[in-house]
Amino acid sequence: MNTSNIKRYAPQARNNFIAAITKQAAKYGITESGIEPLEQKGDLALIDGRPFPASIIKPRAALVQKIKQLGFTQVIEQVAYSWFNRLCAIRYMELKDYLEHGRRVLSHPDQIGSFQILDDCLDIDLAGLDQTKVRNLKLDGTQDELLYRELLLAQCHALHKAMPFLFEAVDDETELLLPENLTKTDSLIHELVNEIPEEDWQSVEIIGWLYQFYISEKKDEVIGKVVKSEDIPAATQLFTPNWIVKYMVQNSLGAQWLATYPESPLKAQMEYYITPAQQTDEVNAQLKAITPSALNPEELTLIDPACGSGHILVEAYDLFKAIYLERGYRQRDIAQLILEKNLFGLDIDQRAAQLTGFALMMKGRDDDRRLFEQDIKLNVMAMVDSTGFDVDALVGGVNLAQYGLEVNDLIELKNLFEHATTFGSLIQVPSGLKEKLPALKQLSESNSDDLFVKESLENLQVLVKQAELLAQQYDSVVANPPYMGGKGMNTQLRDFAKNNYSNSKSDLFAMFIERNLDLAAGGGAVAMITMQSWMFLSSYESLRSRILNQHTILSMAHLGARAFDSIGGEVVSTTAFVLGNVHKPDYQGAYMRLVDGNSEAEKMEMMAKAIVQGRTV
Numbered sequence: 001m002n003t004s005n006i007k008r009y010a011p012q013a014r015n016n017f018i019a020a021i022t023k024q025a026a027k028y029g030i031t032e033s034g035i036e037p038l039e040q041k042g043d044l045a046l047i048d049g050r051p052f053p054a055s056i057i058k059p060r061a062a063l064v065q066k067i068k069q070l071g072f073t074q075v076i077e078q079v080a081y082s083w084f085n086r087l088c089a090i091r092y093m094e095l096k097d098y099l100e101h102g103r104r105v106l107s108h109p110d111q112i113g114s115f116q117i118l119d120d121c122l123d124i125d126l127a128g129l130d131q132t133k134v135r136n137l138k139l140d141g142t143q144d145e146l147l148y149r150e151l152l153l154a155q156c157h158a159l160h161k162a163m164p165f166l167f168e169a170v171d172d173e174t175e176l177l178l179p180e181n182l183t184k185t186d187s188l189i190h191e192l193v194n195e196i197p198e199e200d201w202q203s204v205e206i207i208g209w210l211y212q213f214y215i216s217e218k219k220d221e222v223i224g225k226v227v228k229s230e231d232i233p234a235a236t237q238l239f240t241p242n243w244i245v246k247y248m249v250q251n252s253l254g255a256q257w258l259a260t261y262p263e264s265p266l267k268a269q270m271e272y273y274i275t276p277a278q279q280t281d282e283v284n285a286q287l288k289a290i291t292p293s294a295l296n297p298e299e300l301t302l303i304d305p306a307c308g309s310g311h312i313l314v315e316a317y318d319l320f321k322a323i324y325l326e327r328g329y330r331q332r333d334i335a336q337l338i339l340e341k342n343l344f345g346l347d348i349d350q351r352a353a354q355l356t357g358f359a360l361m362m363k364g365r366d367d368d369r370r371l372f373e374q375d376i377k378l379n380v381m382a383m384v385d386s387t388g389f390d391v392d393a394l395v396g397g398v399n400l401a402q403y404g405l406e407v408n409d410l411i412e413l414k415n416l417f418e419h420a421t422t423f424g425s426l427i428q429v430p431s432g433l434k435e436k437l438p439a440l441k442q443l444s445e446s447n448s449d450d451l452f453v454k455e456s457l458e459n460l461q462v463l464v465k466q467a468e469l470l471a472q473q474y475d476s477v478v479a480n481p482p483y484m485g486g487k488g489m490n491t492q493l494r495d496f497a498k499n500n501y502s503n504s505k506s507d508l509f510a511m512f513i514e515r516n517l518d519l520a521a522g523g524g525a526v527a528m529i530t531m532q533s534w535m536f537l538s539s540y541e542s543l544r545s546r547i548l549n550q551h552t553i554l555s556m557a558h559l560g561a562r563a564f565d566s567i568g569g570e571v572v573s574t575t576a577f578v579l580g581n582v583h584k585p586d587y588q589g590a591y592m593r594l595v596d597g598n599s600e601a602e603k604m605e606m607m608a609k610a611i612v613q614g615r616t617v
Helices: 004-027 054-070 074-095 131-139 143-161 189-194 207-216 216-222 229-235 240-261 281-290 311-326 331-342 351-366 391-397 406-414 422-426 431-446 451-471 492-498 508-519 538-550 600-616
Strands: 038-043 044-047 050-053 302-304 341-346 381-382 476-481 520-531 552-560 575-582 590-593
Touching: 004 074, 004 189, 004 207, 004 422, 004 600, 038 311, 044 331, 050 054, 054 074, 074 143, 074 189, 074 207, 074 451, 131 143, 131 207, 131 590, 189 538, 189 552, 207 216, 216 229, 216 302, 229 422, 240 311, 240 476, 240 520, 240 552, 240 575, 240 600, 311 331, 311 351, 311 552, 331 341, 331 351, 341 351, 341 422, 341 451, 351 381, 381 451, 381 508, 391 406, 391 451, 391 590, 406 431, 406 451, 422 492, 431 451, 451 552, 590 600
Parallel strands: 302 341, 302 476, 341 381, 476 520, 552 590
Antiparallel strands: 038 044, 044 050, 520 575, 552 575
């Protein structure tokens, strides 16, 4: 797709959103230099002598608490991207006519600069929307700004049930910082609507490009420096070209399906699937022994452990859909099955997890009009540090023995995820703790009237969920992992690499090769695109030895430089490959040398030709 409009708009949008959110925070006495005290008097809250409704007290307190924990700059950044993501999501849905009431929220189909939801507000029925207040504001004739704010927040609340990872509940602290003057001609909303043409919103792929360009300036700021934990996503984010994603997904998940069902019509639909070479009788016997005689689509799993904005998972959704249709499932039943049973994603960046979840929900909504009503439980999440988990509160309020647990089990879980937002999916769950996860899950789902115990149980539930995702194995592991050498790693990350990934500690991407091989089930597949350096440098000799002596290279496309037009030049030299998580020393893999291509398009054409030639041999 043409990304020029997005590339121009998104970086400036980040600055504008941060400035607007910062201004709104200052209104409530919250600035980088300090936090003004709040005094409650009856139904008023006084901040520096200025009166506010008492309803702001709770969300402001939550905001202040978060700032004390993370710092002013990081919280403002989080709130800014949350509102950016929400408005982009609403824009996508209104143009797709996915909003239940059928009106546009951020624009008007016939009147430039207007809001259809504002014109039709008396006919809008959203849960929690005060119809009397709406009517009075509309009849007043001078309260469009306040009325629009009510309608926009009501829309966000209505979407919370379907997408709680993106849209806030009522009185969420981010609601307090929704900027003012939203209906003005120079507002954040008008910029979004005017700067990106409607035709650019037709594909959900726009979500990934918005993410990449939104954080591009931040990426430029941190590149070449030791990277703080909160800046790792910006420093390592890179949008994977669609043809490379297709190669990885089709030659992992797709290849597994065709191994069991070689006559499947799926083969004709997969333009980047590589037909395996003829093998020796001994290798064929090995393949037959490990290939299932039948596959249940509902039991196949695929994870992207560094999912970014979800490009790989979106492509995998389409392939799973084709598999389900081939097996005779009804299209309207497929979406929920794929989202809840087949696809898994983890990332250290909350922004990324929000957008991945949204992109997958939009794929599902394409196939099932009822999807938003079905309380879908996605298996996509941003990793969470355990600092907020209060073990002592839980120990004091719960009988652990009743669940077959000890205090040390809780402490081990807390310690494991102390730096989860830094180490991400590289964290490995010890076998002993893995055995305790069912009991920990049962404990986390229990109830308590004690507020402190209740909060600890909620925090425990999140930690257990991410431990479960990291502890299980998957049929396919597909990723474009972060690239970061030792010079960019902060002390925590460098020490973690040294202690846990001695064979691959030189770069994050290499550590992910090892981790992904562990995440793959026996006989499963690992498909990745990484820097090419692991193929040549002496520092990766042990990693190469592991791959060659314990696993099997099924195919490889040596891309070299210039595979990513979005970054240009010789900055990144890469290779894409698929590994089988079983050792077949005599297997004849497929190897494509694409280093002579001078652009993304040339390499794509070279790969396509090589694959066609391979099929006709």
